Amino acid sequence: MKHFLRMLIQVCLYFYCKFLWRCLKFVMRKLTGRCELQRICYNTKPGASRTMKIETSLRDSKSKLLQTSVSVHPDAIEKTIDDIMELKKINPDINPQLGISLQACLLQIVGYRNLIADVEKLRRESYDSDNPQHEEMLLKLWKFLKPNTPLESRISKQWCEIGFQGDDPKTDFRGMGLLGLYNLQYFAERDAAAAQQVLSDSLHPKCSKFSKAEWEKKRMDKAIGYSFAIVGINITDLAYNLLVSGALKTHFYNIAPEAPTLSHFQQTFCYLMHEFHKFWIEGNLFIVDHCPPYKSLSEFHSIPRHEFGIGFPREISKQVLVREKKV
Known part of the structure; x- marks a missing residue:
């Protein structure tokens, strides 16, 4: 019984924190006029910190497009960026650097997944x-x-x-x-x-x-x-x-x-x-x-x-x- 209650509390806390996080994102969007992806790219220097924040944001998004963007084929990254910009209603002419920054991050994220696949293939080959x-x-x-x-x-x-x-x-x-x-x-x-x-x-x-x-x-x-x-x-x-x-x-x-x-x-x-x-x-x-x-x-x-x-x-x-x- 204690174990069940502990798990129930953990589940409730998870959804509560997730709800609070979405509320915070909504408030930040209204206050800054920028989506989370924009805030990350503009406030974080290029490198691991930015890429990992972008990866987390994409994975945790409620949008199917953003969730699947971390596993697209490398050749589809450019189109995926265009689709994300359209979904977020971001004008690429006004925000040209955002597309470049997102593309660099996605290249690293997708590349890491592909590297795991390449390494796994060699490991499995006798x-x-x-x-x-x-x-x-x-x-x-x-x-x-x-x-x-x-x-x-x-x-x-x-x-x-x-x-x-x-x-x-x-x-x-x-x-x-x-x-x-x-x-x-x-x-x-x-x-x-x-x-x-x-x-x-x-x-x-x-x-x-x-x-x-x-x-x-x-x-x-x-x-x-x-x-x-x-x-x-x-x-x-x-x-x-x-x-x-x-x-x-x-x-x-x-x-x-x-x-x-x-x-x-x-x-x-x-x-x-x-x-x-x-x-x-x-x-x-x-x-x-x-x-x-x-x-x-x-x-x-x-x-x-x-x-x-x-x-x-x-x-x-x-x-x-x-x-x-x-x-």
Whole structure:
């Protein structure tokens, strides 16, 4: 009974607040002579703040046209803006900047939705060893990470040197599909020097970052390291969840003047790889792969969100815990 009453009160409060909000919008419209979309565009600077306010306004509108405008095809955005201006009885000749501002916001909003679809498609596509394109990407990953070391054969224990679990990496991509491979290759190709350094640190952290005295002071085992590729796949999972949850909207709406693309997502992945590696180096974290329970990145989620600059949500960042046995 108490639970029912609590839910009833919450429902009543929701509709009460919604009613008050609509009354406030009506009053503001009468006082300023501008609709909510106009007030947002004129009073808020371009960027994430404006776009997210526009998105909320469109979604919460009682107009079907405004509600569906956030999911139109990119080619239909211009016509949608014209329809909105007509619905709101706004003269585009008197308010030319409004149409431009709304179009920029809708490009970002629709682009974010389309980016989720593109990323999801890659995530659902399984690695196929019979697909020449997939095989070529995998071999390129090796070349970018180990340019001076030839791969002896496609099925080889050498794959463990870049952080895969066995002699055939295709089994490690089951969790995130081709998306994991796309991200790893992007990182290795576009930021080759950094990727090779991160790989080297993951294999030989004692030699690369700390003196012998420092490591002895920290009481760290010389074999401490982590599996580069497996961590990359788990970071891909983290980036994917950040994207789908909407946590990356602020970041993408600020850096992408129009529609965010797959390259923006991959750049975010590279950033997360750098941040993870930095946190691992500074935080005395390590992973053991011989027996549970694993000592892993359990403190990574406690980093304050503002330090990542992309609205890093703590509840999602917990998913970066490296599950080497579960990929």
